[in-house]
Amino acid sequence: MMPALSLFLLLGVFWALLSGQFHNNFLIVAGVLCITFIVWISRRMGVLDDEGVPARFYPRTLLYLPYLTWQVILSNWDVFKRIWSPSLPIDPRMAWVDYSTRHPFVTTTYANSITLTPGTVTVIVEERRMLIHCLTPDAExxxxxxxxxxxxxxLED
Amino acid sequence: MHWNEIVTTVLLALGCVVSLTGSLGLLRMPDFYTRLHTSGKTDSLGQFLILIGLAFVTPDVLTCIKVVSVGMILMIAAPTATHAITKAAHLHDLRPWTRSDPGGEP
Incomplete structure (x- = not known):
């Protein structure tokens, strides 16, 4: 029941912010009906579980975003210098990196963070390790x- | 100039420089994987800076929220697309370029 409720609230906020219709009663009712329909369909499809709607992770993810933004800026600056440098000082390599996150949402966030920071791209994600393409030995x-x-x-605590 | 126009100008200029660097990296990098590093992400920060810059000159709060949401969705969609392309290349046995093995690209 909790995933259904959080999906309903999430879609409601999303609809209200994108449409901006707070005064037209017909549109509000139509929006609520659409959201109810979507939640009902997701329930029938069986995607309303901890993986489909990982709402309990959202607050901590917001706290994690500033750190991620700072890392993206730092590594962007590093790649920036390397691209403009005449000798192109790169030494790309593939590397296996072990990870110990358990929940699929946290693992996805980790893999996406690695890809988002320049200099490292997640290639393959296995059960306990990831294959990372690194631009420099420092990144690895x-x-x-x-x-x-x-x-x-x-995020997992 | 109002203060928000100054912030927008600075952010737009930064975004343009970052995007230009991404394009230059695309031309200079030796193989497929290294090109993804520059195109996929230096570019995503550039677009994010441009969108955040535009958010300061929007006429009302709702438009501002929409512009910021486009930026947030981009931050999730860009690495996912990069990962999908890289994985496809890896599954097709595309060898990465390295210093010791410069003939990596088939």
Missing amino acids: SGLKEGDMERHVKT
Whole structure:
């Protein structure tokens, strides 16, 4: 019941913000009917579980965003310097990196964060390790130190 | 100039520089994987900066929220697309370029 309720609220907020219709009664009723229909269909499809609507992770994800933004800016600056440098100082390699996050939502967030920071791209995600394409040895060692993984794991507590 | 126009100008200029760098990296990088690094993400920060910059000159709050949501959705969609393309290349056994093996690209 909780996933259905959180999906209903989420879709409601999304609809209200995008449409901006707070005064027309007909449109509000139509919106509520549409949202109810979507929630009913998701229930029938069986996607209303902890993986389909990971609402309990959203507040901590918002707290994680500033750290992620800062990492994106830092690594962008690093790649920025390398692109403009005449000698193109890159040494790309593939590397397996172990991870220990358990919940699919947290693992997805971790893999997406790795891809979002320039210099590292997640290629394959397996049960306990990921294949990462790194632009530089520094990017690889920075990832293996596990600073980002520690921050992502705060989502699971 | 009002203060928000100054912020917008600075953010738009930064976004343009970052996007230009992404395009330059696309031309300079040696192979498929390294090109994804520059095109997929230096570009996404550039677009994010441009959208955030535009959010400061929107006429009302709802438009501002829409512009920021486009930026947030981009931050989720861009790495997912990059990951999908990279995985497809890896599954087709595309060898990455390295310093010791410059003939990586078939």
